[in-house]
Amino acid sequence: MSKAGFVTAADVAKLAGVSRSAxxxxxxxxxxxxxxxxxxVLRAAxxxxxxxxxxxxxxxxxxxxxxxxxxxRFYEPYVAGLLDDLSxxxxxxxxxxxxxxxxxxDMTALLNLVLEYRVRAVIVLSGAPPRELIDQCLRAxxxxxxxxxxxxxxxAGSIETDDRMGGRLAAEHLLxxxxxxxxxxxxxxxxxxxxxxxxxxxxxxxxxxxACERWVAGRGNYEAGCEAARSLLRGSGPAIAPDxxxxxxxTDRTALGFLNTARFEMGVSVPQDVAVIGFDDIPEAxxxxxxxxxxxxxxxxxxxxxxxxxxxxxxxxGPRRVAIPVSLVERGTV
Amino acid sequence: MSKAGFVTAADVAKLAGVSRSAxxxxxxxxxxxxxxxxxxVLRAAxxxxxxxxxxxxxxxxxxxxxxxxxxxRFYEPYVAGLLDDLSxxxxxxxxxxxxxxxxxxDMTALLNLVLEYRVRAVIVLSGAPPRELIDQCLRAxxxxxxxxxxxxxxxAGSIETDDRMGGRLAAEHLLxxxxxxxxxxxxxxxxxxxxxxxxxxxxxxxxxxxACERWVAGRGNYEAGCEAARSLLRGSGPAIAPDxxxxxxxTDRTALGFLNTARFEMGVSVPQDVAVIGFDDIPEAxxxxxxxxxxxxxxxxxxxxxxxxxxxxxxxxGPRRVAIPVSLVERGTV
DNA sequence: TTGTACGCGTTATCAA
DNA sequence: TTGATAACGCGTACAA
Numbered sequence: 001m002s003k004a005g006f007v008t009a010a011d012v013a014k015l016a017g018v019s020r021s022a023x024x025x026x027x028x029x030x031x032x033x034x035x036x037x038x039x040x041v042l043r044a045a046x047x048x049x050x051x052x053x054x055x056x057x058x059x060x061x062x063x064x065x066x067x068x069x070x071x072x073r074f075y076e077p078y079v080a081g082l083l084d085d086l087s088x089x090x091x092x093x094x095x096x097x098x099x100x101x102x103x104x105x106d107m108t109a110l111l112n113l114v115l116e117y118r119v120r121a122v123i124v125l126s127g128a129p130p131r132e133l134i135d136q137c138l139r140a141x142x143x144x145x146x147x148x149x150x151x152x153x154x155x156a157g158s159i160e161t162d163d164r165m166g167g168r169l170a171a172e173h174l175l176x177x178x179x180x181x182x183x184x185x186x187x188x189x190x191x192x193x194x195x196x197x198x199x200x201x202x203x204x205x206x207x208x209x210x211a212c213e214r215w216v217a218g219r220g221n222y223e224a225g226c227e228a229a230r231s232l233l234r235g236s237g238p239a240i241a242p243d244x245x246x247x248x249x250x251t252d253r254t255a256l257g258f259l260n261t262a263r264f265e266m267g268v269s270v271p272q273d274v275a276v277i278g279f280d281d282i283p284e285a286x287x288x289x290x291x292x293x294x295x296x297x298x299x300x301x302x303x304x305x306x307x308x309x310x311x312x313x314x315x316x317x318g319p320r321r322v323a324i325p326v327s328l329v330e331r332g333t334v
Numbered sequence: 335m336s337k338a339g340f341v342t343a344a345d346v347a348k349l350a351g352v353s354r355s356a357x358x359x360x361x362x363x364x365x366x367x368x369x370x371x372x373x374x375v376l377r378a379a380x381x382x383x384x385x386x387x388x389x390x391x392x393x394x395x396x397x398x399x400x401x402x403x404x405x406x407r408f409y410e411p412y413v414a415g416l417l418d419d420l421s422x423x424x425x426x427x428x429x430x431x432x433x434x435x436x437x438x439x440d441m442t443a444l445l446n447l448v449l450e451y452r453v454r455a456v457i458v459l460s461g462a463p464p465r466e467l468i469d470q471c472l473r474a475x476x477x478x479x480x481x482x483x484x485x486x487x488x489x490a491g492s493i494e495t496d497d498r499m500g501g502r503l504a505a506e507h508l509l510x511x512x513x514x515x516x517x518x519x520x521x522x523x524x525x526x527x528x529x530x531x532x533x534x535x536x537x538x539x540x541x542x543x544x545a546c547e548r549w550v551a552g553r554g555n556y557e558a559g560c561e562a563a564r565s566l567l568r569g570s571g572p573a574i575a576p577d578x579x580x581x582x583x584x585t586d587r588t589a590l591g592f593l594n595t596a597r598f599e600m601g602v603s604v605p606q607d608v609a610v611i612g613f614d615d616i617p618e619a620x621x622x623x624x625x626x627x628x629x630x631x632x633x634x635x636x637x638x639x640x641x642x643x644x645x646x647x648x649x650x651x652g653p654r655r656v657a658i659p660v661s662l663v664e665r666g667t668v
Numbered sequence: 669t670t671g672t673a674c675g676c677g678t679t680a681t682c683a684a
Numbered sequence: 685t686t687g688a689t690a691a692c693g694c695g696t697a698c699a700a
Contacts, residue, residue, distance in 0.1 A: 006396075006452065006677095008676090008677060008678090009677065009678070010677080018686085018687085019686070019687045019688075020677090020678090020687085020688095021679085021680090021686075021687060021688080021689095022685095022686070022687075024677095024678065024679060024680090025679090025685095025686090028679070028680095031679095032685055032686085033685080033686090034685060034686085037685085037686080049473060049474050051446060051449040051450045051474070052450055052677090052678075053393070053450065053452060053676090053677055053678065054450040054451050054452070054678095055389050055392050055393040055398065055451070055452060055676090055677080055678090056393050056676070056677035056678035056679085056692085057450075057677080057678055057679070058389050058678090058692095059387070059389045059390050059393055059676095059677085059678070059679095059692050059693065059694090060677080060678045060679045060680080060691080060692050061678085061679065061680090061692085062340075062692065062693095064389065066432075069433070073418065074408075074414055074417050074418035074421065075411065075414045075415040075417075075418045075617075076414075077409065077411070077414070079414075080408055080409045080410075080411070080413075080414035080417075081409040083408050083409075083414075083417070083433075084407065084408035084409045084435065084437075087408065087433050087434070087435035088435040088437055091434065091435055091444070091447075096432060096433075096434065096447065096451075097432070097433040097434075098400075098430060098431070098432055098433070099403070099417075099421050099430075099431040099432075099433040100421070100425065100430065100431075101418065101421035101422040101425055103418075103422055110425070112385060113425075113430065115385045116385045116386055116387065116388040116391075117388050117389070117430075118340065118387060118388070118389060139383060140383050140385070222617070222621075256621070256623075259623075260621050260622045260623045261622065263622075263623070264622035264623065265622060283409075283556070284618065287556075287590070287594050288594045288595065288597075288598035288599060289590075289593075289594045289597070289598065289623045289624060290623060340693095342692090342693055342694085343693070343694065344693080352670080352671090353670065353671045353672080354671090354693095354694090355670075355671065355672080355694095355695080355696080356669095356670070356671080357694095358693095358694065358695055358696080359670090359695090359696090362695070362696090365695095365696090366669060366670085367669080367670090368669060368670085371669085371670080386693090386694080387692090387693055387694070389692090389693080389694090390676090390692070390693035390694040390695090391693080391694055391695075392676095392694095393676050393677065393678085393692095393693085393694075394675080394676050394693080394694045394695050394696085395676085395694085395695065396676065396677095
C-alpha cells in the first residue's frame with residue numbers, strides 16, 4: 001500500500017505474482033497481455049480494490065483528460081442548462097470538467113490555477129469573463145474555447161450565438177406588430193452578448209428611421225427587468241397607454257422581470273399596453289404564467305460545437321469559429 | 335521544455351543558474367530560500383511563463399486539492415444555485431471542483447473515474463444518486479459527503495435538510511387555512527428528499543385523522559406539477575370547487591407547474607379554489623407572477639456545512655451529520 | 669542556505 | 685508475451 005493508503009499497481013503485482021508492468025498493461029487499452037496473466041491481475045485488483053491513479057497516469061502520458069470550465073452566475077437558467085448539457089457531453093467523450101467559478105475571485109489566482117492543471121482545454125463561458133485571464137492563457141499556449149466571447153486576432157476556438165441577427169429579429173417582430181415607441185433593456189452585467197443583441201436591435205430600427213430608448217442597470221438580470229419596468233412605466237395607470245409600447249430585453253430573465261413587474265406591480269397590460277420580447281428561450285419563458293415571446297439560441301448546438309472544436313485536436317485546419325443560429329419563438333407577449 | 339511543450343522547473347533552474355530544488359522551494363510556501371536566489375528564480379520563471387505542474391505536485395505530496403461533485407439535473411434552480419455557491423466557496427478554500435454529471439451515464443464508469451482521481455472528497459448531491467457508487471467509494475475508503483442522502487450505518491459525512499419538519503410545516507399551514515381535502519404531489523424523480531417531505535406531511539395529517547390523496551408521476555419536476563393539475567382538477571369548471579382544496583408539492587418547480595396549469599389551463603383559482611405550497615424557495619417562487627408560499631431550505635447553510643465537514647480533516651470527532659433547518663415562507667398561494 | 673538523490677505511481681521502451 | 689528500467693515533474697530528506 002502507498003503512503004496515503006491507496007492501493008498501487010505494485011501491490012496488485014505482488015498479490016498476483018506478476019510484474020508491475022503486467023498490471024499496467026492489463027489496464028491499458030490495446031496492450032499485450034496473455035489471458036492467463038490478465039485474469040490473475042484482474043482478480044487481485046478486484047480483491048484489493050485497485051484503481052489506476054490518474055494523477056500518475058496523466059503525468060506520465062502528459063495528457064490530462066480534464067477540461068476547465070470558467071464562468072460565473074451558474075444559477076442563471078441558460079448557464080445552468082449549458083453546464084448540465086456540457087458536463088454530460090464531456091463525460092461521454094471521456095473528458096472531465098473542472099468547474100471554476102470566476103465570480104468575485106482573485107483573477108490572478110484563478111489564472112495560475114487553470115494553467116497549473118495542464119487541462120486539455122479551457123472553456124470560457126460568457127458572463128464575467130476576465131480578459132486578462134484569456135490573454136495570459138493564450139500566452140502560455142493553453143488551448144481555449146470561448147463561448148459568446150469572440151476576440152479578433154486571437155488563437156482560440158470561438159462559439160458565438162448570432163446575437164446581432166437575434167436583435168434584428170426582435171426589432172422586426174415588434175415593428176410588424178405595429179410598435180413604434182420602443183426601448184431596449186440590458187442588465188448591469190453588460191456582457192458582450194447583451195451588447196451585440198442591443199446593437200442588432202438598434203441597427204434594424206435605424207434602417208427604418210425609428211428612435212429607441214435605452215435602459216441599462218440593475219444587478220442581476222431579473223432585477224434589471226424589474227427596475228426598468230418601474231422606471232419606464234412610472235405614472236401609467238392600468239388603462240393609460242404608457243410612453244413606450246414595445247420592449248426588447250437582452251435576456252429572458254430580464255424580460256420576465258419586466259413582464260412581471262409591469263403586470264403585477266404597475267398594472268400595465270402585456271401585450272396590449274406594451275409588448276415584450278426576450279432572448280435565450282429558457283424553460284421559464286414557455287411557462288403558461290409568462291408565455292414569453294423570445295429569440296431562441298440552442299444550448300445543444302453550443303455543446304455540439306464545443307465537442308467539435310475539442311475533437312479537432314491537432315488538425316490546424318477546420319472551423320475555428322462556429323456560429324449558433326437563432327430563431328424567433330412567437331408566444332403571447334407581442 | 336518538457337515533451338508536451340510545457341515549461342518545467344528544470345528549465346527555470348537552468349535559466350536562473352540554480353538547482354532544480356531551489357526552484358521548487360521558491361514555489362513552496364514556508365521553505366528556505368535566500369532572497370537573492372528567490373529573485374533570480376522568479377525572474378526566470380516569469381520570463382519562461384512557468385507554472386507548477388499540479389499533477390506532479392499532487393502525486394508527490396499524495397494530496398489532491400480536488401473535490402468531486404457528483405449530481406444530476408444541474409439545470410434545476412435549486413441545484414444550480416447550490417453549484418454556484420459551492421464552486422465559489424471551494425475555490426475560496428483552495429479546493430477545486432471536478433463536476434461529474436451522473437445523469438444517464440454508466441455508473442461503473444463514473445465510479446471508477448471518481449476513485450481514479452484521488453480527490454480529497456466526493457460530494458454527492460441529492461438527485462439521481464447511485465447507491466452502488468456510494469457503497470463502492472466507501473469500500474475504497476474514499477472520503478464522502480452526502481447531501482440530502484443520509485444512509486444509516488455508513489462512514490460518511492451527511493448534510494440533510496429537515497425535510498420531515500418541512501412537510502409538517504406545510505401540513506400545519508394548509509390546515510390552519512382551513513383546507514381539508516388535501517393532496518401531496520411528487521415527481522417521478524422520486525428522490526429520498528421528496529419521499530421524506532411527503533412522509534412528514536402525511537404524518538402531520540395523520541395526527542389530525544385527515545385523509546390525503548397522493549400523486550406521483552411525471553418526468554421533470556415542473557412537468558409533474560402540470561400533469562398532476564390536469565389529472566386532479568379535471569372536470570372542475572372555473573366556478574366549481576374542485577375535489578381537492580389544498581396541494582403540497584415536494585419541490586417548488588412541481589408547485590409552479592401545478593399552479594400555472596391550474597390557473598391558466600384549468601381555469602382554477604389559486605388560492606380561492608385550491609391552495610398550493612411548495613418546497614425549496616427558489617428565486618422563481620418569489621416572482622410576482624407566482625408569489626408561491628413555500629418551505630425554505632437555505633443553500634448557503636448547506637455550503638457552510640460542506641466546508642465544515644471538509645475542514646475536520648483528521649479529527650475523528652466532530653459533527654459528522656448536519657441538519658439544515660427549514661422555515662415557512664408565507665406568500666400568496668395558501 | 670544550497671545541491672544531490674530519492675520516491676510518488678504510472679506508462680513506454682527494450683531486451684529477453 | 686514478459687519483466688527490468690527509464691522517464692514524467694515535482695517535493696523533500698539528507699548531506700554539503
